[in-house]
Amino acid sequence: MSSQTVALVTGAAQGIGRAIALRLAEDGLDVAVNDIASNSESLDTLVDEIQKKGRKSSKCIADVSQEEAVKQMVEQVVKDHGGLDVMVANAGVLGKNLPFVEVSGEEWDRVINVNSRGTFLCYKYAGIQMVKQGRGGRILGACSVAGKQAIGTQAAYSASKFAVRGLTQAAALEFGPHGITANAYAPGAIDTTMMDSEPGIRDAMLKEYTQRSPLKKIGAPGDIASLVSFLVKKEAQFITGQSISINGGIFFD
Template identity: 35%
Template sequence: MTGTEAPLAGKVALITGASSGIGVGAARVFAGQGATVVLAARRAERLREVVAELNRTGARTSCRAVDVRSDDEVRRLVEFVVERHGRLDAAFNNAGVGLPRSPLHLMDDTSYDLVMETNVRGVWNCLRHELTAMIAGGAGGAIVNTSSVGGLVASSVGAPYIASKHAVIGLTRAAAVEYAAHGIRVNAIAPGLTRSEMTDQWFAQSPGTRERAHRSAPQQRAADAEEVAEAAAWLCSDKASFVTGATLPVDGGRTAW
């Protein structure tokens, strides 16, 4: 894309959780819309495969292996982006983990800690360092956090996951209000059922779950990762210049029922 067909042309974007699912979809969409993209996730080899795929198309893409639970690793990631590209214009904080459905009273602390540390502290770590870089850059920016329909309504997953995704929306709103004066917009997306390694594992472990999940929304299907990523890309673009503090459901109508 070029010109008006490339909404992210000239922007430097960071995407976390970029080794699978919505993150890979976002890497393709953001690069396809003209952004210079830095990808981050824990799986270094998978990241390199995604970078190689995109660079063969002429995209400007690089990567770093990062665990978003580590504040130090996230700090060094954002510093890498700024040192390499001079600034950070957009960030898609997409890294997260899920849980199989289980009664709350039967869950142990390990499951709770993994989800909250990744889904909440991970977004917290990313926001702090991304906001610092954007303020220092002086040109504002846009940040999108991945919540879930589980951040809006109770869904068929474990309670800690639902709590974590509600927390992401709270962090999003707080940051949007606090940093509007710096020209920084902060929004969230709330994906519904989306094709990914996580959902494939879920379906494999629970026969019949796929059919029930498809029936849970009016469109009665799962989204492709790129369909969800398009919403994040729009929110990161100047086309969404008057949108901040919002949570955009991308759920095939799941939360309309």
């Protein structure tokens, strides 16, 4: 398989996605970055940072839950950069912290549409492009410790991340004969702005997951970026279909 040269990272305006985009640029890849329109200015800043590292970059405003938007996003990356070798389907949302019976149909759809449908669409259109190119590739998605062991007050989120594991395995089976690997990273508690999505959740999560970890700490976005960096490399060519736990030991597979 040829060396990877062009990456697309979704949900890249902040947190884990931003760290992944910068790390891949440091590794020598050109990186297109995606997020929704409300995060456009943050993407502009990120594009500038990537370019200052000597790599080509571009921004793609798109809602990954919309099929035509994902199709056009991939087409735009190919037009701007000449191809697509690495798809990191990182975009995701956290569910509202609710008892199972209080999760509305609307809340279910909101979380599933981004986390599961969005991942499926990114895998699909990246796979189409990579097969067409005939030079292999890397497809990666965002799973979670909640995709290994459900969180009781996060029914929709847990289900969405379990779905990512199944999607990743299916993609690995289908695209493997074309030299394309498909894997997911399954983080535990990572210190990002997602922790601030609901009032008071940050302090509670920091305390709980620090106590649960044998390392007595939570993760940083750079920890996930390091794993993605390896999975993109030639040395990871024999790893596929995996959702790799990276959680400080709060859950063992």
